[in-house]
Amino acid sequence: ETGVTQSPTHLIKTRGQQVTLRCSSQSGHNTVSWYQQALGQGPQFIFQYYREEENGRGNFPPRFSGLQFPNYSSELNVNALELDDSALYLCASSLAASGGVFTDTQYFGPGTRLTVL
Amino acid sequence: AQRVTQPEKLLSVFKGAPVELKCNYSYSGSPELFWYVQYSRQRLQLLLRHISRESIKGFTADLNKGETSFHLKKPFAQEEDSAMYYCALSKSGGAQKLVFGQGTRLTINP
Numbered sequence: 001e002t003g004v005t006q007s008p009t010h011l012i013k014t015r016g017q018q019v020t021l022r023c024s025s026q027s028g029h030n031t032v033s034w035y036q037q038a039l040g041q042g043p044q045f046i047f048q049y050y051r052e053e054e055n056g057r058g059n060f061p062p063r064f065s066g067l068q069f070p071n072y073s074s075e076l077n078v079n080a081l082e083l084d085d086s087a088l089y090l091c092a093s094s095l096a097a098s099g100g101v102f103t104d105t106q107y108f109g110p111g112t113r114l115t116v117l
Numbered sequence: 118a119q120r121v122t123q124p125e126k127l128l129s130v131f132k133g134a135p136v137e138l139k140c141n142y143s144y145s146g147s148p149e150l151f152w153y154v155q156y157s158r159q160r161l162q163l164l165l166r167h168i169s170r171e172s173i174k175g176f177t178a179d180l181n182k183g184e185t186s187f188h189l190k191k192p193f194a195q196e197e198d199s200a201m202y203y204c205a206l207s208k209s210g211g212a213q214k215l216v217f218g219q220g221t222r223l224t225i226n227p
Contacts, residue, residue, distance in 0.1 A: 003160075004160075031213070033213065033214070033215075035215075035217075040219070041219055041220075042121075042203050042205075042217030042218050042219050042220050043161070043203070043215070043217045044217070045214045045215060045216065048213050048214065055213070056213055056214050058214065090161065094213075105163050105166070106163075106213075106215065107162075107163075108160050108161040108162065109160060110160050111160070
């Protein structure tokens, strides 16, 4: 059983640029959630994807968008980067039962450290 | 509004002493509560969830709906318990959209 993986590990961008972060879910999982963790803070929910559709979104602007692919891997895209977007971005996968019952534990990846200059 | 508050950013205790990490929450309804832990150089992982009523690595947590608290306790701290601990909640029956507290860094002194 393989765990959640994320790429890249670290990334440096400049203000105004766009970035794509990637996540491969744990084997057998069909749901991916993304979190932003600013320095010294707890993770903050961005959105969740289930069956390739967004299934819940936190308080983040539309320039944060995502995708989920048929193999359940996922991307997080951030446009028009701002300095405050500098954070650790965590991906978590879980297994939703049929009918979209989300009771399973979320398993986290190691994160991608994004620095915006 | 959903909120999780961990009042202590840092907590330091001696090995063998009891540990209590505090967590208070606000939520309209019946949430599900979790404790996540992050050991040095490791990823965030689930320690326990209130519906399981388990003791994991000697830790327990009881949901007190009257005081809206979910404090994490261990009677005898061990050095390997040193880590970052996060309390989190989600809506009942759904382990999605976790709302996390700011975390407490626990240090166990020898």
